[in-house]
Amino acid sequence: MSCTKHFLTFQWTRHNWRRQVTQTESMTFRETDQWGRRFPSDYVLCHAQYVCEDCGAVREEGECGCDPERAVNCKVRLDLLAKAREQESGVRV
Numbered sequence: 001m002s003c004t005k006h007f008l009t010f011q012w013t014r015h016n017w018r019r020q021v022t023q024t025e026s027m028t029f030r031e032t033d034q035w036g037r038r039f040p041s042d043y044v045l046c047h048a049q050y051v052c053e054d055c056g057a058v059r060e061e062g063e064c065g066c067d068p069e070r071a072v073n074c075k076v077r078l079d080l081l082a083k084a085r086e087q088e089s090g091v092r093v
Contacts, residue, residue, distance in 0.1 A: 003055045015052040017059065021080040023047040026068065044071035046080075 003015045024046045031041045048061040071077055 003052060003057065015057055015059075016054045017050040018053050019048060019061070019076050020051050021046045021048050021074075021076045024071075024077055024080060026071075042068050044068055044077070046071075046074075046077055048076065 004011060004013050024044060026042065026044050028040050028042050030038050032038055043065050044067070045063060045065045048064050050059040050061060051057070052059075066074070
């Protein structure tokens with residue numbers, strides 16, 4: 001289905017975007033506090049993009065990051081992890 005609409009001589013595009021995570025990774029960085037002491041800090045990095053549900057067009061969003069507590073509740077990240085588990089086990093979740 002096309003997202004390009006026509007009326008008389010006018011033409012416009014209207015997509016139905018849905019956010020999707022294509023890659024996720026947990027990382028630990030060494031950070032420094034205000035006194036110069038180094039400490040480990042955990043982050044979750046994801047690559048996100050928008051996909052049109054109607055025509056399949058893709059718009060890159062880029063990288064996003066958050067702390068692990070927030071990542072545990074991120075719906076688009078959890079969708080990616082569920083799909084990965086589904087592909088590994090061969091069973092639909």
